[in-house]
Amino acid sequence: MPKKKKPGPNIWWRLFISLEIIIAVWLICEVVLRIVVEMPLQTDFYSSIPPQAVLQRQAEVGIRTTQGPGWAHLGWIADPAGETYVIETGEGALWYPVHTVEYGSCLLRESEGSGSYRVLAVSKNTGKKRLISKVDVHIPESTTPPVYRPVIAGEWQRLFQPIDSGYYVNDHAIYRDAGGRWRLAGITSKTDGDYNQEKYFATAVSQDMPPAGVMQESVPIADFSELAWAPHVISEQGTWHMFWSPHRLEHMTSKDGVSWGSRDTVMPAPYHKFFRDGMVIKVAGGQWLLYTTARGLFFSQVDVYQSFDLTYWQYIGTALLTGWGSERNSPFASTESPFVMEYKGRYYLSVTYNNDTFFWNGLLLPFKIWLGRESYNDTLVFSSDNPYDFGSYKGNGDAPTLVARLRTHAPEYIYVPEKDAWYITTCGWPWIASLTAGEVAIASLQWEALPQSEK
Numbered sequence: 001m002p003k004k005k006k007p008g009p010n011i012w013w014r015l016f017i018s019l020e021i022i023i024a025v026w027l028i029c030e031v032v033l034r035i036v037v038e039m040p041l042q043t044d045f046y047s048s049i050p051p052q053a054v055l056q057r058q059a060e061v062g063i064r065t066t067q068g069p070g071w072a073h074l075g076w077i078a079d080p081a082g083e084t085y086v087i088e089t090g091e092g093a094l095w096y097p098v099h100t101v102e103y104g105s106c107l108l109r110e111s112e113g114s115g116s117y118r119v120l121a122v123s124k125n126t127g128k129k130r131l132i133s134k135v136d137v138h139i140p141e142s143t144t145p146p147v148y149r150p151v152i153a154g155e156w157q158r159l160f161q162p163i164d165s166g167y168y169v170n171d172h173a174i175y176r177d178a179g180g181r182w183r184l185a186g187i188t189s190k191t192d193g194d195y196n197q198e199k200y201f202a203t204a205v206s207q208d209m210p211p212a213g214v215m216q217e218s219v220p221i222a223d224f225s226e227l228a229w230a231p232h233v234i235s236e237q238g239t240w241h242m243f244w245s246p247h248r249l250e251h252m253t254s255k256d257g258v259s260w261g262s263r264d265t266v267m268p269a270p271y272h273k274f275f276r277d278g279m280v281i282k283v284a285g286g287q288w289l290l291y292t293t294a295r296g297l298f299f300s301q302v303d304v305y306q307s308f309d310l311t312y313w314q315y316i317g318t319a320l321l322t323g324w325g326s327e328r329n330s331p332f333a334s335t336e337s338p339f340v341m342e343y344k345g346r347y348y349l350s351v352t353y354n355n356d357t358f359f360w361n362g363l364l365l366p367f368k369i370w371l372g373r374e375s376y377n378d379t380l381v382f383s384s385d386n387p388y389d390f391g392s393y394k395g396n397g398d399a400p401t402l403v404a405r406l407r408t409h410a411p412e413y414i415y416v417p418e419k420d421a422w423y424i425t426t427c428g429w430p431w432i433a434s435l436t437a438g439e440v441a442i443a444s445l446q447w448e449a450l451p452q453s454e455k
Contacts, residue, residue: 026359033359034331041247044269045080047305048249049312054079061308062133063119066284069345070110070142071386075287075306076119076132078104078314083121086129091116105306105316107388114138145345146449147383149404150413152424154444158214159425161439162188162202165220168430168438169202171230171277171337171410174209177240177257182209185221185231185242186427186440193368193429199223201231201244209416210423210442221260222252230277230337230410233257234288241310245292246276249313271315272296272303274333277410280310281340283387291319291340291349295333299323302338302351304388317389320349320382325395328375330355331362337379337410340387343447348403349382349390352410370432377426377435379406403450409433413445422447 049057057077064075078085080102087099087106095118099106108117118134160169165188172186184204189197200223204215222228222244231244240254249267254260272294279291286308294303302320305313320335328334332355339350354376355361361371370376381404382390391401408426415422422445430438 029359033362037331037362038273041273042269043271043273045271045315047267047270047313047315049077049314051079051081057312058121058132063117063135064284064287064308065135065137066287067138067140068386069140069145072108072114072137072139073283073386073388074106074108074117074119074135074137075308075316076104077312078102078316079121082124084124085132086120086122087117088120089113089115089117103316104314105388107386108137108139110139110142112139142385143345147346147403148343148348148447148449150348150350150381150406150422150424151404151446151448152406152408152443153446156426156435156441156443157210159210159440159442160184160202160204160215160217161437162204162217164217165200165202166190168193169427169440170198170429172412172425172427172440173231173233173242174412174414174425175233175235175240175257177205178238178255182206182211182215183218183233183257184215184440185233187229187231188220192431192438195229196227199225199228201228209414222250222263224263232279234280234282236282236310241280243278243280243290245278247273248275249278249290251311266311267305267313270294270303271305272301275303276333277337279338279340281387289340289387291338293333293336293338293351294318295329295331298329299326300329300334302335302349302390319388320351320390321392323392323394325398326393327357327395328353328355329357331359339411339413341413341415342387345385347384347387347390349384350406350411350413351380351382352408353378353380354409368431373432373434376428376432377407377409379408379411380404381406407435409435414442 066073088095119132121130169186185201187198188202200220203218206215229246233242240257244250251264251266252260274295277293288307290305299322301318304319306316307313334355335351336354337352382401383403384390393399409428412425424445426435427440
């Protein structure tokens with residue numbers, strides 16, 4: 001009986017060459033897709049502050065502080081292209097450095113102590129130092145408030161689906177107008193989810209939240225014949241501010257939360273590409289933070305910008321990093337729909353973790369093909385003692401600040417003070433959403449204290 005021949009060296013060589021070709025093709029497709037989707041996007045550190053206005057704005061703003069148990073934050077206007085910043089503490093003639101930073105932000109911890117601090121601008125060209133301002137800082141004593149996790153505590157109930165202005169609602173905002181009525185504004189189009197046709201917001205209104213039935217459709221807004229994604233609304237001293245994206249920050253105001261004025265592009269180009277889904281919170285008098293979807297060189301992240309007037313914004317850092325081990329790092333960024341809230345002394349950052357990593361997902365999306373349909377509803381919630389830093393996510397096995405994983409898409413978290421009750425929403429494109437059929441739905445939300453072993 002003839003002996004079976006062993007594979008010769010030529011077979012192994014051909015297999016090796018074939019494997020090399022497959023890897024090379026895969027890498028080429030990854031690189032080409034990322035170049036193509038990035039090419040039209042512009043970035044600029046100064047965003048809404050012209051470089052020539054930085055010195056004047058530095059003098060006007062000085063140093064602004066916020067604080068919480070065990071921490072304090074210093075904020076100022078920065079010029080990272082021309083300066084670095086040295087933070088010193090001391091008094092009289094005795095000052096010593098504690099931090100050197102590039103942006104207009106420094107988070108101090110209790111170990112660094114309360115006292116006088118000053119910020120020096122150091123020219124990158126000459127090394128000359130210039131005092132921006134100094135300030136007395138009080139860092140409250142640290143406490144250990146319980147860490148909570150949000151839990152969806154009821155069935156999803158239909159909240160709103162447009163009929164006249166569109167056929168669905170994706171990322172949306174829920175807020176109260178001057179009359180105390182609840183309002184919704186959200187992404188829509190007269191398609192089943194063509195993101196290139198999403199150029200205005202469907203709106204709805206109800207007296208209560210949640211209403212006995214559904215919210216009633218009202219007149220669409222923000223129709224400027226350009227992409228209009230992910231609105232967010234806050235009110236400040238009798239003025240309502242609406243922000244939206246993508247790729248730049250748009251803004252318009254209202255005196256009642258119903259009728260809106262003209263659009264103003266307050267951030268023509270962000271610091272990182274794939275900027276979208278902006279969400280704003282007030283952290284102190286005259287101080288706001290803007291959280292946005294973003295992507296670094298490869299990994300997805302949530303960026304944070306600061307403003308002292310809701311008009312001028314500057315990037316100050318990354319609120320959430322992802323890294324090796326994280327499951328999704330799309331060319332378009334995967335950390336979508338950031339939402340930050342404070343609950344019983346701690347801050348919680350929610351992100352919908354969408355858009356898988358490799359090039360074929362980006363190629364399939366225009367054809368309405370989504371691999372792993374349930375991933376559309378994967379929302380992660382992270383906890384922090386401050387609103388500036390929520391740590392990093394490197395997969396379930398390396399996520400020290402992750403407290404919850406919720407089955408929802410692009411949620412709003414709503415507190416209704418009259419009921420002392422929390423609610424959560426979900427939404428999405430009809431062709432992919434598995435929790436809804438294009439409507440916004442709402443459910444009760446509860447907060448559960450984490451066992452000590454899980455903190």
